[in-house]
Amino acid sequence: MARVAGVSVSTVSRTINGTAFVAEDKRQAVNRALQELGFQPNYLAKSLITGRSMTVGVIAEDIVSPYYADVIRGFEHGLFDTPYQPVLQSGHWSQQRESGAIETLIYRKVDALVLLGSTLPGEELLDIAGRVPLVVFGRHVPELDARCLTLDQYQGAYLATRHLIELGHRDIAHLRGPDGQQDAEERLRGYQAALRDNDLPSPPELVVQGDFLEQAAYQGTLRLLGNGCPFTAIFAANDQMAVGARLALYRQGLRVPDDVSLVGFDDLPGSAFTTPPLTTVHQPTYQIGRALAAHTLGLLQGEMPTLPDFPLTLSIRESTRSLRRTAARRPAL
Amino acid sequence: MARVAGVSVSTVSRTINGTAFVAEDKRQAVNRALQELGFQPNYLAKSLITGRSMTVGVIAEDIVSPYYADVIRGFEHGLFDTPYQPVLQSGHWSQQRESGAIETLIYRKVDALVLLGSTLPGEELLDIAGRVPLVVFGRHVPELDARCLTLDQYQGAYLATRHLIELGHRDIAHLRGPDGQQDAEERLRGYQAALRDNDLPSPPELVVQGDFLEQAAYQGTLRLLGNGCPFTAIFAANDQMAVGARLALYRQGLRVPDDVSLVGFDDLPGSAFTTPPLTTVHQPTYQIGRALAAHTLGLLQGEMPTLPDFPLTLSIRESTRSLRRTAARRPAL
DNA sequence: TTGTAAGCGTTATCAG
DNA sequence: CTGATAACGCTTACAA
Numbered sequence: 001m002a003r004v005a006g007v008s009v010s011t012v013s014r015t016i017n018g019t020a021f022v023a024e025d026k027r028q029a030v031n032r033a034l035q036e037l038g039f040q041p042n043y044l045a046k047s048l049i050t051g052r053s054m055t056v057g058v059i060a061e062d063i064v065s066p067y068y069a070d071v072i073r074g075f076e077h078g079l080f081d082t083p084y085q086p087v088l089q090s091g092h093w094s095q096q097r098e099s100g101a102i103e104t105l106i107y108r109k110v111d112a113l114v115l116l117g118s119t120l121p122g123e124e125l126l127d128i129a130g131r132v133p134l135v136v137f138g139r140h141v142p143e144l145d146a147r148c149l150t151l152d153q154y155q156g157a158y159l160a161t162r163h164l165i166e167l168g169h170r171d172i173a174h175l176r177g178p179d180g181q182q183d184a185e186e187r188l189r190g191y192q193a194a195l196r197d198n199d200l201p202s203p204p205e206l207v208v209q210g211d212f213l214e215q216a217a218y219q220g221t222l223r224l225l226g227n228g229c230p231f232t233a234i235f236a237a238n239d240q241m242a243v244g245a246r247l248a249l250y251r252q253g254l255r256v257p258d259d260v261s262l263v264g265f266d267d268l269p270g271s272a273f274t275t276p277p278l279t280t281v282h283q284p285t286y287q288i289g290r291a292l293a294a295h296t297l298g299l300l301q302g303e304m305p306t307l308p309d310f311p312l313t314l315s316i317r318e319s320t321r322s323l324r325r326t327a328a329r330r331p332a333l
Numbered sequence: 334m335a336r337v338a339g340v341s342v343s344t345v346s347r348t349i350n351g352t353a354f355v356a357e358d359k360r361q362a363v364n365r366a367l368q369e370l371g372f373q374p375n376y377l378a379k380s381l382i383t384g385r386s387m388t389v390g391v392i393a394e395d396i397v398s399p400y401y402a403d404v405i406r407g408f409e410h411g412l413f414d415t416p417y418q419p420v421l422q423s424g425h426w427s428q429q430r431e432s433g434a435i436e437t438l439i440y441r442k443v444d445a446l447v448l449l450g451s452t453l454p455g456e457e458l459l460d461i462a463g464r465v466p467l468v469v470f471g472r473h474v475p476e477l478d479a480r481c482l483t484l485d486q487y488q489g490a491y492l493a494t495r496h497l498i499e500l501g502h503r504d505i506a507h508l509r510g511p512d513g514q515q516d517a518e519e520r521l522r523g524y525q526a527a528l529r530d531n532d533l534p535s536p537p538e539l540v541v542q543g544d545f546l547e548q549a550a551y552q553g554t555l556r557l558l559g560n561g562c563p564f565t566a567i568f569a570a571n572d573q574m575a576v577g578a579r580l581a582l583y584r585q586g587l588r589v590p591d592d593v594s595l596v597g598f599d600d601l602p603g604s605a606f607t608t609p610p611l612t613t614v615h616q617p618t619y620q621i622g623r624a625l626a627a628h629t630l631g632l633l634q635g636e637m638p639t640l641p642d643f644p645l646t647l648s649i650r651e652s653t654r655s656l657r658r659t660a661a662r663r664p665a666l
Numbered sequence: 667t668t669g670t671a672a673g674c675g676t677t678a679t680c681a682g
Numbered sequence: 683c684t685g686a687t688a689a690c691g692c693t694t695a696c697a698a
Contacts (some may be wrong), residue, residue, distance in 0.1 A: 008685045013677060023683065044381040045675035049690045053377070063409075064402040064423070064602075073397050075561055076423055085437055088396070088421035090409055104418055107376050108388075140374050214606040245586075250608040269397075273547040273576045275583040293402045346693060356667060380689035448667050562674045 005033035034172030058104030061091045061117035066268045068116050074289020095119050108224050112296050133299045149307045155310035157190025157282040160263045169233040171204040177237040187237045189211045205229040217244030238273045239264035255322040276318035338366035358570050390438030394424045394450035399601045407622020428452050465633045478619050482640045486516045489614040489645035490523025491598045501656030502566040506539040508550050514548040520570050538562040550577030572597035572604045590654040609651035
């Protein structure tokens with residue numbers, strides 16, 4: 001390449017990277033040779049010496065999940081027109097897979113690591129943060145406070161439940177997420193707090209276990225309808241579970257929202273198009289993705305950026321309605 | 334590292350990679366030092382010399398789309414327990430973005446490239462195939478026949494339409510995908526062929542334009558209902574559009590399947606849980622992902638693997654019903 | 667079996 | 683402003 005242009009390799013490097021002034025004629029000669037050979041510098045050699053790979057690793061619990069997918073989209077957009085490239089990997093909800101993915105990405109010399117959800121213990125995350133700039137979403141580690149973006153799940157659940165209460169519902173069931181999962185626990189607490197604050201009972205029979213997926217919510221709703229404890233509304237711990245519940249209600253001939261009001265959590269892309277469109281707690285996933293990207297970029301430039309706060313809001317659509325216009329009743333089996 | 338173990342760098346390299354026999358005592362010394370220092374070889378230096386990065390680039394039109402997400406999941410699973418790592422990028426349905434993503438990945442020296450859908454012209458793909466082992470899904474390029482995995486969209490659409498015809502429907506509308514998009518055109522052709530083969534009319538007013546998204550399908554269905562041309566069934570070009578149509582019908586007080594039967598295409602993860610569960614053309618996306626992974630692996634090992642055939646099947650659920658049990662009628666406005 | 671030394675393709679340093 | 687030349691951290695002949 002340098003030979004074709006008739007200059008030294010250093011001059012080629014300088015023209016390509018604009019690291020120093022190069023005389024006009026030499027520069028043109030280099031550019032001509034560049035064109036002619038379709039030359040591309042070797043990224044590996046470059047990174048080997050600069051010590052930076054210009055990539056940022058992103059590990060999502062599950063790339064398939066529409067929830068994380070939207071965060072990823074925001075993150076990607078945030079990195080457009082930036083010299084940095086996102087490199088995605090799945091954690092597959094497994095500590096082992098997640099550790100593996102992290103090691104791989106560090107091994108590949110990513111300049112920063114972004115975790116979209118994490119099943120790893122805090123100390124392990126702390127250890128990783130010592131090896132590579134780390135940004136975490138959906139998981140709070142006290143020692144990593146400035147690098148963790150979390151949403152107030154408790155508040156979101158409280159909002160959702162209060163909405164139902166304000167509509168006149170008194171018997172509100174909850175389809176909860178997996179046992180021990182941080183978000184699931186927070187959402188349960190928010191639900192319970194809203195009931196308590198309004199002097200409403202919260203019988204344990206009205207809380208049924210789920211795993212954030214449709215199938216379990218479907219089954220759970222059927223059990224709920226069968227256990228003899230009346231209710232007029234359901235707060236599902238996420239939209240996928242709300243969809244499962246909605247199908248169970250449909251199969252039992254119960255109308256939403258006429259017979260049972262239904263609220264979800266997440267506001268997935270599809271939730272505005274369920275029948276009826278789902279009232280749900282909106283998570284600004286795309287914006288979160290962009291904020292994570294901006295934060296990472298700042299970190300990479302040696303700044304000490306801070307993460308913004310994202311309050312959760314309620315998207316009120318058509319799956320909830322005032323109880324005052326319909327008689328409170330136990331749904332028919 | 335070599336100093337700590339008291340051996341030469343070559344011996345370290347040989348123990349790590351098992352490239353040659355190393356005396357037991359030295360090997361142990363090396364392993365001890367490895368542990369002690371938490372040493373990790375530099376991937377960049379290694380790849381620089383071996384010329385292989387042990388990564389395979391995957392570019393999906395849209396990582397957010399549940400359709401591609403499932404293919405990706407299959408692909409990732411297919412690469413588990415393999416020295417190869419997938420590296421994902423989005424093409425964002427734009428030729429420019431897609432080209433950019435491809436260049437980046439080639440620049441990063443991926444050992445193979447997998448395209449999940451592509452908007453690029455065939456000749457460009459051909460050019461890329463000359464630079465790096467290429468596997469393409471959802472796009473057929475004659476010169477790259479052995480590397481292209483495509484599904485018979487025509488056949489799938491034919492199946493869906495014939496199913497409706499067999500149920501007694503005669504006036505079947507079609508919500509088509511974007512103009513010029515290969516799959517969309519094939520599905521339209523399959524729909525038209527099924528009608529023709531059964532001596533059914535296919536008035537152009539019953540075909541409305543869409544873009545594979547819910548919103549346009551919603552609007553399109555409203556137009557369909559307003560244009561005075563009666564129909565008893567809708568074949569949507571994909572599940573997302575079916576969902577949009579279903580909401581429009583709901584808003585107009587039309588029941589599915591009682592008043593209008595509805596068929597989708599793709600069988601997305603959520604389509605089994607819409608209300609009612611959607612009858613749709615099933616694409617074995619996860620299996621496809623695994624097949625693509627196996628094929629890529631074969632290619633990387635210098636084999637000449639062939640891609641399997643995936644016939645499309647119909648998942649008959651609850652959004653379609655026989656017209657014989659209900660009077661054929663023009664849906665009320 | 668092991669060590670030495672020559673690269674891999676860049677950028678950084680330092681004379682000129 | 684430009685050209686040698688030394689790294690970067692590894693693998694792989696080639697010797698020993």
